[in-house]
Amino acid sequence: MMKDVKINSYQFLVLVTLFTIGSSILLVPSGLAQNAKQDAWIAAIFGTGIGLLIIWLFCTIAQWFPHLTFIEINNKLFGKWIGTIFSLLFVSISFLYTSTLLAHSGTFLNIHMLPSTPMVALNILMGMIIVMGVRLGLETIARSAEILIVVFFFLFLILVVFISPEIKFENIQPVYEAGTKKIIQSSLNFVVYSSVNAVILLMIFPAFINRTKQGKKSFLIGNLIGGIVIIIITFLCVAVLGAENTTRQIYPGYELAKRINVGDFVQRIEALMATLWIIALYFKVTLYFYASVLGIAQILNLKDYRPLTIPLGMITIALSLVIYPNVIYQKNWDSTTLVSYSLLIGLFLPLLLVVIYALRKNQFKKEA
Amino acid sequence: MLKCIGILLIAATILWIEVPPLLEKKYKKELLVFAILLAIAVGLSSITLGFGKSIPTPLDLLTFVFKPLNDVIAHLLK
Numbered sequence: 001m002m003k004d005v006k007i008n009s010y011q012f013l014v015l016v017t018l019f020t021i022g023s024s025i026l027l028v029p030s031g032l033a034q035n036a037k038q039d040a041w042i043a044a045i046f047g048t049g050i051g052l053l054i055i056w057l058f059c060t061i062a063q064w065f066p067h068l069t070f071i072e073i074n075n076k077l078f079g080k081w082i083g084t085i086f087s088l089l090f091v092s093i094s095f096l097y098t099s100t101l102l103a104h105s106g107t108f109l110n111i112h113m114l115p116s117t118p119m120v121a122l123n124i125l126m127g128m129i130i131v132m133g134v135r136l137g138l139e140t141i142a143r144s145a146e147i148l149i150v151v152f153f154f155l156f157l158i159l160v161v162f163i164s165p166e167i168k169f170e171n172i173q174p175v176y177e178a179g180t181k182k183i184i185q186s187s188l189n190f191v192v193y194s195s196v197n198a199v200i201l202l203m204i205f206p207a208f209i210n211r212t213k214q215g216k217k218s219f220l221i222g223n224l225i226g227g228i229v230i231i232i233i234t235f236l237c238v239a240v241l242g243a244e245n246t247t248r249q250i251y252p253g254y255e256l257a258k259r260i261n262v263g264d265f266v267q268r269i270e271a272l273m274a275t276l277w278i279i280a281l282y283f284k285v286t287l288y289f290y291a292s293v294l295g296i297a298q299i300l301n302l303k304d305y306r307p308l309t310i311p312l313g314m315i316t317i318a319l320s321l322v323i324y325p326n327v328i329y330q331k332n333w334d335s336t337t338l339v340s341y342s343l344l345i346g347l348f349l350p351l352l353l354v355v356i357y358a359l360r361k362n363q364f365k366k367e368a
Numbered sequence: 369m370l371k372c373i374g375i376l377l378i379a380a381t382i383l384w385i386e387v388p389p390l391l392e393k394k395y396k397k398e399l400l401v402f403a404i405l406l407a408i409a410v411g412l413s414s415i416t417l418g419f420g421k422s423i424p425t426p427l428d429l430l431t432f433v434f435k436p437l438n439d440v441i442a443h444l445l446k
Contacts, residue, residue: 096426096427096430120417185445188445296401300397300401301397302395302397302398302401303395303398304395304398307386307390307395307398307399307401307402308398308401308402308405310382310385310386310406311382311402311405311406311408311409312405312409314378314406314409314410314412314413315405315408315409315412317413318409318412318413318415318416318417319412319426321416321417322416322422322423322424322425323425323426323427324425324427325422325425329427333427333431336431336438336441336442337427337430337431337434337438339438339441340434340437340438340441341430341434343437343441344434344437
């Protein structure tokens with residue numbers, strides 16, 4: 001029941017692109033500008049480059065086991081018990097990040113658009129469509145992504161074209177003042193958000209793609225496209241708002257959309273632009289949630305993951321209300337523990353997989 | 369109190385939708401996992417929403433566990 005789902009490589013590319021853009025489009029520019037100041041856009045370029053290397057690592061792992069999900073790879077390489085422990089860690093990351101992103105979407109809508117609506121109502125609305133998407137299955141998610149990415153890039157193009165008259169090149173000068181070391185340091189957060197967290201895509205990549213080889217290509221290209229979108233947004237933020245202002249905003253991308261003013265006629269279209277982040281955020285949360293639900297079902301050896309979606313969705317919504325007590329806590333947590341937590345599961349665990357595979361290679365060759 | 373009743377009503381609706389197909393297919397393990405998760409869900413949401421009590425965030429635990437690694441990364445980035 002779980003295995004006969006297949007999506008093609010183009011749909012996977014769209015999903016990877018939206019996953020990479022996801023929450024980064026809202027949160028990353030201010031993080032990048034914090035240390036690198038006006039060189040934030042260079043930091044984004046570095047971040048995309050490092051991110052592609054990490055994605056390449058994931059692809060290599062996926063190619064060795066073209067029919068297994070990450071949970072099954074864990075079980076096969078580490079044996080049943082140790083594998084289950086690692087799988088539980090993996091599920092914990094995707095489950096917690098579902099809640100944090102839900103909290104992000106609730107906070108964003110609550111601050112900027114619906115200030116008198118209680119946050120729980122917004123979270124329930126978002127949570128309901130996420131549960132709906134996951135219940136309908138991966139194919140449905142992929143097809144809706146295929147449609148919505150057109151809307152996404154149309155709006156993105158409007159944003160870029162309309163904001164370009166406001167660019168002040170004084171804001172990004174002097175170029176490369178921060179120095180290589182500082183730029184690489186500040187790109188760390190972006191790498192973690194967009195590329196290291198893409199480890200959860202290993203739940204769909206080798207197992208549910210009809211052609212593994214093309215899937216590898218679309219994983220890399222999707223990440224690259226997402227990275228370019230983030231580079232453009234970061235550049236625009238720094239060039240229009242200035243480095244100081246970008247750092248101070250919680251959502252610099254939204255502030256950017258507020259500045260649009262074409263001939264005193266087209267202005268204040270930020271609510272329309274918020275569609276951008278809602279689309280990207282929705283697919284990111286859905287993929288996280290899909291990975292956690294499918295992960296739990298596979299750890300417990302269940303035949304179907306669908307019965308788990310509604311209870312887990314309820315837990316996610318309840319958690320999303322308490323997970324960040326306030327914005328300061330969120331900023332602090334995102335720049336410290338989130339980084340080590342993601343690095344542990346998204347980078348060290350795959351590296352450990354590579355080492356173990358290299359040691360046990362002959363054994364697997366015999367089996368195959 | 370009213371909110372708690374609401375949450376219980378929602379849980380009852382979920383049970384009503386989900387359980388018959390599972391019984392029909394004789395998925396016993398799925399039913400057990402489903403029941404446990406739903407119980408946790410109802411418990412959590414009635415604490416946070418129904419009674420308005422706040423539970424400590426799970427992120428505090430993670431911060432406690434990852435403190436050494438955080439320090440190492442902060443040291444490397446200096």
